[in-house]
Amino acid sequence: MTIAVQDLREYLDRLVREVGPESVRTIDGAHWDLEIGGISELMAESGSSPALLFDNIPGYPTGSRVLTNYMGTPAACAVAVGLAPDTPKMEVVRVWKDRLRNLTPLPPKDVGDGPILENVLEGDDVDLEIFPTPKWHEQDGGRYIGTACMVITRDPDSGFVNLGTYRACVQGKDRLSLWINANDGRTIASKYWARGQACPISVVVGCEPTLATAAATSAPFGVSEYDLAGAMRGEPVEVLYPPGSDLPVPAFAEIVIEGEMPPVEEESVHEGPFGEWTGYYTHSGPETVVRVRRILHRNDPIILGSPPLLPTTTPGYQGLPIFGATQIWQQLDKAGLTNVVGVWAYGLLLMFVISIKQTAPGQGLRALMAAAGSPHTIGGMQRFFVVVDDDVDITDLNHVLWAVFTRVKPVESIHIIPTMTGPIDPRLSPKDRADKDYLMGTVLIDATKPFFWKDDFPGENRFTETLREEIRAKWSDRLPL
Ligand SMILES: Cc1cc2nc3c(=O)[nH]c(=O)nc-3n(C[C@H](O)[C@H](O)[C@H](O)COP(=O)(O)O)c2cc1C
Numbered sequence: 001m002t003i004a005v006q007d008l009r010e011y012l013d014r015l016v017r018e019v020g021p022e023s024v025r026t027i028d029g030a031h032w033d034l035e036i037g038g039i040s041e042l043m044a045e046s047g048s049s050p051a052l053l054f055d056n057i058p059g060y061p062t063g064s065r066v067l068t069n070y071m072g073t074p075a076a077c078a079v080a081v082g083l084a085p086d087t088p089k090m091e092v093v094r095v096w097k098d099r100l101r102n103l104t105p106l107p108p109k110d111v112g113d114g115p116i117l118e119n120v121l122e123g124d125d126v127d128l129e130i131f132p133t134p135k136w137h138e139q140d141g142g143r144y145i146g147t148a149c150m151v152i153t154r155d156p157d158s159g160f161v162n163l164g165t166y167r168a169c170v171q172g173k174d175r176l177s178l179w180i181n182a183n184d185g186r187t188i189a190s191k192y193w194a195r196g197q198a199c200p201i202s203v204v205v206g207c208e209p210t211l212a213t214a215a216a217t218s219a220p221f222g223v224s225e226y227d228l229a230g231a232m233r234g235e236p237v238e239v240l241y242p243p244g245s246d247l248p249v250p251a252f253a254e255i256v257i258e259g260e261m262p263p264v265e266e267e268s269v270h271e272g273p274f275g276e277w278t279g280y281y282t283h284s285g286p287e288t289v290v291r292v293r294r295i296l297h298r299n300d301p302i303i304l305g306s307p308p309l310l311p312t313t314t315p316g317y318q319g320l321p322i323f324g325a326t327q328i329w330q331q332l333d334k335a336g337l338t339n340v341v342g343v344w345a346y347g348l349l350l351m352f353v354i355s356i357k358q359t360a361p362g363q364g365l366r367a368l369m370a371a372a373g374s375p376h377t378i379g380g381m382q383r384f385f386v387v388v389d390d391d392v393d394i395t396d397l398n399h400v401l402w403a404v405f406t407r408v409k410p411v412e413s414i415h416i417i418p419t420m421t422g423p424i425d426p427r428l429s430p431k432d433r434a435d436k437d438y439l440m441g442t443v444l445i446d447a448t449k450p451f452f453w454k455d456d457f458p459g460e461n462r463f464t465e466t467l468r469e470e471i472r473a474k475w476s477d478r479l480p481l
Contacts (some may be wrong), residue, residue, distance in 0.1 A: 004082070004235040005208045007252035008067065008302055011080060015051060019075045019085045028056040032066075032143070037136035037307050040068040045313050048073050053302070057132040063300030064132050068307060071209060077322055080209035081232070089395045090342045096326040099232060101333070105223060106230030108237040114251025116240070121295040127173045128292060131205075131255065136307035137275030141284055142169040142177075144274060145257075148306035150204040150215035151178065152247045153188045155222075156195070161248060162188055163215040163225035167274055168203055168257075168290075176203065176257060176290040177271040179283060181423060184221050189261055189288070198260035201290055202247045206254025206304040211237060213323055218375075242296060249296070255303065256296040264288050277308035277348055278381065280426040311347040321345035328352050328371050335370035339363060341390040343371075346397060351384040353394045361451040365415070368444040372417060380422035380438065386445045389454075403447045407457075415444040 005011045015023045030036050036054050043049040049072035055065045071077045075085035078092050087095075121127065133143040146168025153162050164185040169177045178201075180186045192199040214229035226248070230236040239248035242258065249256045264286060272284030321344075329343040332354065341355040354367050364387045371385050388394060388403045408414065421440035423433065432438070449457045463471070472481045 004233050005080070005210065006238070007208050007250075008070075008206055008254060008304060011070070011208050012051065012053070012067075014079050015076060018079055019073075023050050023073070023076060024053060025050040026053045026055055028054075029058065030054050031058050032060075032132045032134045034135055034138065036066055036068065036134040036305070040136075040305070040307055041309050041313075044069055044072060044309050047313075051076060054132075060130075060132040064130075065300065066132060066134060066303045066305050067206075068305045070304070070306075080213075081322070082210075082234070090344070093322055093325045093329065093343060096232070096322060097329045097333075100326060100330060103228070103231040105227030106233075106236050107224070108226045108230060108239040108248055110240060110248065111238045111251050112240055114238065114240050115298045116249060116251055116253045116256055116296050117242070118299050119295075119297045120242075121297075122293070126292050126295055128170045128176065128257065128295070129173055131170075131297075131301065131303060133170050133303065134305060134307070136305070137281075139281055140274050141270070141272045142171065144169050144307075145176070145205055145255075145303060146178075146203055147308070148212050148216075148304045150207055150212060150250075151180075151185055152202040152204065152249065153185055153199060154247055155188050156191050158222055160222050161224045161226055163211075163229075165212070165216040168205075169271055169274070171269050171271075171289065174259075174292040175269065176259070176292060177269050177287050178203075178261065178290060179271055179274075179287050183218065187221065193263040198262040198266075198291070200245070200247060201259060201261045202245070202249050203257040203290065204249060204253045204255070205257065206302050207250050207252070211250060212304065212306075213320065216320060217323055217327070242294070253296075254298055254301045257290065257292055258294045258296070259290040259292040261288050261290050267291070275308055276424055277311055278350075278424060278426055279308075279310040279312075282424050282426055311350055320348055324349040325352065328354070328374055331374040332367060332370050335366070337363070337367055337370060340367065342394055344394040346400075349382055351386065352382065353386045353388060353400050355388050355390045355392055355394045356448065357390045358448060358451055358454060363451075364446040364448040365444070368415070368446060369417075372419070372442050372444060380420050380440070381425055382442065383440075384443045384445065386447055388447045389449055391460075392447075400447075404445060407447045407449055408445060413446040415446075416441050417444065 049069040051070040052068045078087040133145040162184045166178045166180045171177050189199040211229045214225045238251045240251045268286040271287035273281035325343040325345045332340045339357045344353050367387045368385050392403045393399045419442045420438040
């Protein structure tokens with residue numbers, strides 16, 4: 001199936017067309033200094049925020065816009081991955097999993113030209129301050145243009161092109177800072193630094209959601225997230241090579257910032273703090289800079305913003321929970337578990353819930369161990385794994401909690417395994433953080449009914465679906481059932 005949303009603008013058009021005009025809200029006059037961030041947070045907390053397109057931002061020309069909360073509802077998430085807006089939430093994960101299982105990496109296509117070249121700023125014209133970059137949270141140490149950005153680097157050994165999402169702060173007209181942890185982007189940059197060279201880098205601010213989501217995930221080193229995004233979209237990503245650069249950029253991106261990143265010993269800047277996706281300000285300190293050589297942007301560019309909120313108030317943010325659940329499910333498939341009914345994520349990726357149809361004893365724990373062994377981590381913070389029976393609706397947190405509260409025997413159903421976390425973890429003690437001692441642990445909770453007497457487990461007092469439907473049919477014209 002083809003997804004192929006070409007760019008952010010087409011995604012917004014599709015939302016309006018397929019979900020309805022109320023799914024995209026244009027807001028005029030909100031200030032970059034905390035107002036855009038504050039409105040985005042309050043709207044997200046309502047639980048069903050439309051995509052918010054901020055325009056007429058004070059001090060900036062009309063048309064220079066910021067988009068937030070762009071995947072704030074299940075319908076918006078479905079449209080982003082090319083499905084009908086009313087696709088059930090679990091079905092979205094299932095479709096993605098099947099797509100990835102059959103995935104043949106699809107390299108990007110060089111189309112030579114594209115709207116990203118509408119404006120090319122070089123030399124004295126380079127100025128990052130022309131964009132209405134928000135200050136998102138009260139204690140942020142600057143204006144972060146890159147929150148859902150896509151950072152492109154090329155491995156100098158194999159030549160493969162890597163995409164990653166790393167927070168990017170405007171540090172002046174021609175300086176950007178990046179905070180890059182231990183991931184493929186850092187491995188590549190370190191190779192240039194070891195050769196005494198600065199790492200060529202391009203930062204894309206604003207691209208369609210599948211591409212932005214692929215950038216934030218970790219493909220094995222040597223596999224380009226461009227190829228992954230192509231496979232997920234069902235069509236190659238259309239790219240172009242800006243003059244003199246060997247880093248391909250999306251032809252339909254909104255803004256591309258090109259430059260070089262020297263080692264931190266050669267040039268650094270104080271970066272952070274920044275209100276991160278865990279819901280806390282964690283890291284700040286000297287970090288790497290990008291010396292900006294050139295800026296490309298479309299007319300009326302849109303900054304794609306994903307200001308981190310509390311992980312529990314932004315379930316649909318970035319499509320990351322959907323993608324994370326997909327990856328865990330794939331892991332379970334690889335481990336040979338054939339009875340998995342679904343996987344869902346809460347708190348972005350802090351808790352995964354798996355539902356299984358038990359056919360033999362011990363399957364709950366097997367599923368938990370296979371999931372916890374997944375190589376896919378976001379800062380190492382996959383903290384809780386829960387397994388339940390298939391009668392539990394895992395997309396409903398209340399239903400999951402009910403199973404945990406009533407089917408777990410704490411002395412035998414909860415296991416803690418030693419795993420490593422990452423520097424973003426707020427629970428690291430100051431000493432452990434300084435020593436880089438990241439041992440933290442993961443909790444495995446088996447909330448399935450005990451296999452040998454599951455059929456004798458007390459019956460539920462909840463109305464059956466059949467009776468619910470009968471009551472709805474008779475009463476729903478008078479009551480909101
Ligand atoms: C919204 C968002 C922001 C992120 N910010 C950072 C960041 O500031 N620094 C970082 O190292 N990783 C960050 N990550 C995680 C990386 O993008 C992720 O680990 C990715 O797989 C890295 O890609 P790579 O291994 O190809 O370099 C972020 C992820 C998301 C979804």
